[in-house]
Each structure stands twice: as structure tokens, then as C-alpha cells.
Amino acid sequence: MLIQFSVENYMSIRDKVFLSMEPSKDSEHPENIIEKGKCSAVNTVAIYGANASGKSSLFKAITVAILMVRNSNNVQVTDKLPVIPFKFDAESVNKPTSFEFTFVAGDNKKYIYGFSATAEKITEEYLYRYGTAKPTLLFDLKEGETPKFNRAYKTKLETVYEMNTPNKLFLATATNWNVECTKIPFEWLADSIDTFTDVMTLSGFAFDKYRTDESKGYVDFTKKLLRQADINISSISVDAKEIMANNIPFQILMQGKPFPSEESKHFEVEITTGHIITKEDGKKEEYKLTLQEESLGTQLLFFYGPILKDAFEKGKTIVLDEIDKSMHPSLVKFIINLFRDSDINSKGSQLIVTTHETGILTLDMFRRDQIYFTEKDYQTGVTDLYSLDEFSVRKTENIEKGYLLGRYGAIPFLCGEEVL
Structure with a gap:
């Protein structure tokens, strides 16, 4: 405290x-x-x-x-x-x-x-x-x-x-x-105590939490957070892929981290959201969007989810x-x-x-x-x-x-x- x-x-x-x-x-x-x-x-x-x-x-x-x-x-x-x-x-x-x-x-x-x-x-x-x-x-x-x-x-x-x-x-x-x-x-x-002074810091922290979230605790917390915030998202899926050395941006390679240690691994994290839409005939169907296709406010709530979960639990x-x-x-x-x-x-x-x-x-x-x-x-x-x-x-x-x-x-x- x-x-x-x-x-x-x-x-x-x-x-x-x-x-x-x-x-x-x-x-x-x-x-x-x-x-x-x-x-x-x-x-x-x-x-x-x-x-x-x-x-x-x-x-x-x-x-x-x-x-x-x-x-x-x-x-x-x-x-x-x-x-x-x-x-x-x-x-x-x-x-x-x-x-x-x-x-x-x-x-x-x-x-x-x-x-x-x-x-x-x-x-x-x-x-x-x-x-x-x-x-x-x-x-x-x-x-x-x-x-x-x-x-x-x-x-x-x-x-x-x-x-x-x-x-x-x-x-x-x-x-x-x-x-x-x-x-x-x-x-x-x-x-x-953690500080987040820009969106890059926020997103990096959040993506790492989602990527390593084997129990889906962060995803479940964020779904609940979005629901309480009256944002219509029915499902969240997280797909993490390791980026090979020859695909990593030059700026990251210049950090001088050795390969192939665990610390030097870099991942591409893709988050997909599901939206249930009611058709004119009354039938419901789920449609998918990438996180980048969501509004900036919704993206920020995705980034805040893991931060808030850690804060309240610890x-x-x-x-x-x-x-x-x-x-x-x-x-x-x-x-x-x-x-x-x-x-x-x-x-x-x-x-x-x-x-x-x-x-x-x-x-x-x-x-x-x-x-x-x-x-x-x-x-x-x-x-x-x-x-x-x-x-x-x-x-x-x-x-x-x-x-x-x-x-x-x-x-x-x-x-x-x-x-x-």
C-alpha cells in the first residue's frame, strides 16, 4: 500500500x-x-x-x-x-x-x-x-x-x-x-506497484498475460468486465505464435538478447472477439472480429483487464x-x-x-x-x-x-x- x-x-x-x-x-x-x-x-x-x-x-x-x-x-x-x-x-x-x-x-x-x-x-x-x-x-x-x-x-x-x-x-x-x-x-x-504511461506498455503487459493464461482466468475476468461495461462481446479467443528470429523487427534484434533462450522469444498474439447478432428472422449467429477492429475504448478495456485482475487479487x-x-x-x-x-x-x-x-x-x-x-x-x-x-x-x-x-x-x- x-x-x-x-x-x-x-x-x-x-x-x-x-x-x-x-x-x-x-x-x-x-x-x-x-x-x-x-x-x-x-x-x-x-x-x-x-x-x-x-x-x-x-x-x-x-x-x-x-x-x-x-x-x-x-x-x-x-x-x-x-x-x-x-x-x-x-x-x-x-x-x-x-x-x-x-x-x-x-x-x-x-x-x-x-x-x-x-x-x-x-x-x-x-x-x-x-x-x-x-x-x-x-x-x-x-x-x-x-x-x-x-x-x-x-x-x-x-x-x-x-x-x-x-x-x-x-x-x-x-x-x-x-x-x-x-x-x-x-x-x-x-x-x-506498476505504472502504465502509454498504450504500448499497457498492450505489452496485457498480451503477455493473455498469452500465458492457461487457466483462462484473465480472459474470463475481461469478459465479465466488458459485460459489466455494457459491451456486447460473447466470446474471446487468444492465439499466440512464436516469431522466428528472421521475422523479428530490426529494433528488437538490436536489443542484443541471445537466441534461443526463453527470454529472447517473441510472440505474435492475436485476440479474436465474438459478437452474437440477431437476424431479421429472429435467429442468432456469432460473428468474429479481431481486436484491432474493435473501438479504441474496447481495446483499452482489453488491456485494462489483466491489470485490474492482478490489482484486485494481489x-x-x-x-x-x-x-x-x-x-x-x-x-x-x-x-x-x-x-x-x-x-x-x-x-x-x-x-x-x-x-x-x-x-x-x-x-x-x-x-x-x-x-x-x-x-x-x-x-x-x-x-x-x-x-x-x-x-x-x-x-x-x-x-x-x-x-x-x-x-x-x-x-x-x-x-x-x-x-x-
């Missing part, structure tokens, strides 16, 4: 911003609160903002931080790290980028894990665990300072520290060497950029309400989305601490992130109207000059 994410000096984000899932003292919508261990968090957050205001910068920051943890053990000594500092002032461009996660892991304990990095090296990294109200240090590493380690694990952590390279995250290296105190927080970052945190893209407002509301339904979301999964869909921007659906805005200062190029909870908003206020009128910022201000 994610409690908070913060980032500083990444892309359009210069100053540290916080995305908090921790509920405020607001007593509205108790169904939007989930609990794990001694902690609580909101189950959904919607982020609004004008185009180019920094919403994608925030989501890319979460993605990069997670991937750096997951891929750290594969980093070579000469590899550059994928951090992009704020480039619109001379000071920031030479400073490290910083990320921090606060979360409840599989042992129901709260952890704080963060690191700072340049393209060449990790300059700071730390991990704390809460057993009581006071955090316990597990490790704290800062460039140029003596490393600090928890006494109970000091000997093993010191040994791993000596073997680690400057461009590898210590959390990943220690876990790889079976250090007990790092395993559980590493597993949460590796398995319990209690994962899912981050989706532009959930309203090619999606009817009612479907956007439908997906968000799945996370608000305790019978469906019994494991405490979370959904974080960016959207321009203002039809769901209402206090009948969200608490004030579940609505965030991004706004860019177009003189400095700096993105700010803030919550509706920072405003004095009445419970009866029309949030959608207030947002569109610019009461909370985060909207484009269009000039009336002629374009041509």
Missing part, C-alpha cells in the same frame, strides 16, 4: 513535490479508505492539469524510480542512470534527482525508502522501517559520509556495501545477497496516465468505482490516474484529499503539485465548475488572438 511518493529535480519538477495517499481528517467517503497494518490510505487519486503542466513528469518519475530498483542488479559499471534533472537553471541541471517512497509492505510494516542519483552514480540511499511510532534505521548511505547500518544486520550490510558499485542501488544489491531486512521492501517495489497499486483517453466518461467512472467497492477491492488495491475528464470531479465520488492538480509556472518552467485539500471547499461546492472557472488553477489560459 502506497502512502506517499515524493520527487525533486526531475524533468519539469524542480522543487520537491509530494503525492500523498494518507487520508486527512476529512470524514467523508469512508469507503474510499483502505487499511493495512496500523496504516490507512485512500484507494484512488485523480490528478488534473493542463497539457504540458507536468502530470506525465510525475508519472515518469514514479516509473523511473521503480525501474531503477528493479533493474539495478543488471546495471553494468559503465551504464548511465536514466535520470533527467530540471534543465531550466544552471544549478538544478548539475544536482542529483531524488525519489522517496513511503509504503506498507507484505509484512504489514511501514517503510521509507529513498535515493538520489545523477546519470553517473547514486549519491544517497536510505531505508527505514516502522515498528513503533519512531522509525528504525536499516541503512543510510550518503556520498562522502560514513555509511550507517542497523546493528542487527551491520556485518552483512557492510560486506555487501564493499561489493556494490556506485551506479547500483544498495537495496537491490543487498536483496540479491539475501540480506533479510531489505527483502520485503524490495519485493514491494518490485511486485506491488492488492497492488496501479498508476495509469490519461485513463480517459478514448474512454467514455461513464467507463472512467466505472473503473474508478471498482476500486471504491470493498467487495471487489477486498485486498486494498489503489489506483492513481491522470485525467481531463471533469465529469468525475465531484465530492459525491471523491474526498478532497483524493483530488490533485499540477500547474506549471510558464515563466520558470517549474511544475507544482497540490491537493484540493489545500483549499477551503464547502461540501456542497460544485468542484467541476470551480475547476473549469480556474478557481483551483491547473487549467490552460487561452488567448483570444487570431491563430492565422
Whole structure:
């Protein structure tokens, strides 16, 4: 369960911003609160903002931080790290980028894990665990300072520290060497939070799940999802064919993966849908379409199916950029309400989305601490992130109207000059 994410000096984000899932003292919508261990968090957050205001910068920051943890053990000594500092002032461009996660892991304990990095090296990294109200240090590493380690694990952590390279995250290296105190927080970052920032990422994840779905669990879940969304699909079939090396696009071959290992195999996945049509004589007949022939909204629901199934079964945190893209407002509301339904979301999964869909921007659906805005200062190029909870908003206020009128910022201000 994610409690908070913060980032500083990444892309359009210069100053540290916080995305908090921790509920405020607001007593509205108790169904939007989930609990794990001694902690609580909101189950959904919607982020609004004008185009180019920094919403994608925030989501890319979460993605990069997670991937750096997951891929750290594969980093070579000469590899550059994928951090992009704020480039619109001379000071920031030479400073490290910083990320921090606060979360409840599989042992129901709260952890704080963060690191700072340049393209060449990790300059700071730390991990704390809460057993009581006071955090316990597990490790704290800062460039140029003596490393600090928890006494109970000091000997093993010191040994791993000596073997680690400057461009590898210590959390990943220690876990790889079976250090007990790092395993559980590493597993949460590796398995319990996923980001999807574009359709290619969505489709790749979904197709892989459908391809390996021997029990047809993902297909059955998606069929049910489509039926609940009032989409007339009676059957789904999945056909996966392995692509031979000479048929793989040049860009994939250039990744340098060896053949014929399992990891290097590539598959072409074809999904066919069935539609039962009633003829004029009353007889019913099923017709087939490929997934590509379906509407973009239907295709997106196909891609969301495996993601949602995994989230609800494993209690994962899912981050989706532009959930309203090619999606009817009612479907956007439908997906968000799945996370608000305790019978469906019994494991405490979370959904974080960016959207321009203002039809769901209402206090009948969200608490004030579940609505965030991004706004860019177009003189400095700096993105700010803030919550509706920072405003004095009445419970009866029309949030959608207030947002569109610019009461909370985060909207484009269009000039009336002629374009041509």
C-alpha cells in the first residue's frame, strides 16, 4: 500500500513535490479508505492539469524510480542512470534527482525508502522501517559520509556495501545477497506497484498475460468486465505464435538478447472477439472480429483487464496516465468505482490516474484529499503539485465548475488572438 511518493529535480519538477495517499481528517467517503497494518490510505487519486503542466513528469518519475530498483542488479559499471534533472537553471541541471517512497509492505510494516542519483552514480540511499511510532534505521548511505547500518544486520550490510558499485542501488544489491531486512521492501517495489504511461506498455503487459493464461482466468475476468461495461462481446479467443528470429523487427534484434533462450522469444498474439447478432428472422449467429477492429475504448478495456485482475487479487497499486483517453466518461467512472467497492477491492488495491475528464470531479465520488492538480509556472518552467485539500471547499461546492472557472488553477489560459 502506497502512502506517499515524493520527487525533486526531475524533468519539469524542480522543487520537491509530494503525492500523498494518507487520508486527512476529512470524514467523508469512508469507503474510499483502505487499511493495512496500523496504516490507512485512500484507494484512488485523480490528478488534473493542463497539457504540458507536468502530470506525465510525475508519472515518469514514479516509473523511473521503480525501474531503477528493479533493474539495478543488471546495471553494468559503465551504464548511465536514466535520470533527467530540471534543465531550466544552471544549478538544478548539475544536482542529483531524488525519489522517496513511503509504503506498507507484505509484512504489514511501514517503510521509507529513498535515493538520489545523477546519470553517473547514486549519491544517497536510505531505508527505514516502522515498528513503533519512531522509525528504525536499516541503512543510510550518503556520498562522502560514513555509511550507517542497523546493528542487527551491520556485518552483512557492510560486506555487501564493499561489493556494490556506485551506479547500483544498495537495496537491490543487498536483496540479491539475501540480506533479510531489505527483502520485503524490495519485493514491494518490485511486485506491488506498476505504472502504465502509454498504450504500448499497457498492450505489452496485457498480451503477455493473455498469452500465458492457461487457466483462462484473465480472459474470463475481461469478459465479465466488458459485460459489466455494457459491451456486447460473447466470446474471446487468444492465439499466440512464436516469431522466428528472421521475422523479428530490426529494433528488437538490436536489443542484443541471445537466441534461443526463453527470454529472447517473441510472440505474435492475436485476440479474436465474438459478437452474437440477431437476424431479421429472429435467429442468432456469432460473428468474429479481431481486436484491432474493435473501438479504441474496447481495446483499452482489453488491456485494462489483466491489470485490474492482478490489482484486485494481489492488492497492488496501479498508476495509469490519461485513463480517459478514448474512454467514455461513464467507463472512467466505472473503473474508478471498482476500486471504491470493498467487495471487489477486498485486498486494498489503489489506483492513481491522470485525467481531463471533469465529469468525475465531484465530492459525491471523491474526498478532497483524493483530488490533485499540477500547474506549471510558464515563466520558470517549474511544475507544482497540490491537493484540493489545500483549499477551503464547502461540501456542497460544485468542484467541476470551480475547476473549469480556474478557481483551483491547473487549467490552460487561452488567448483570444487570431491563430492565422
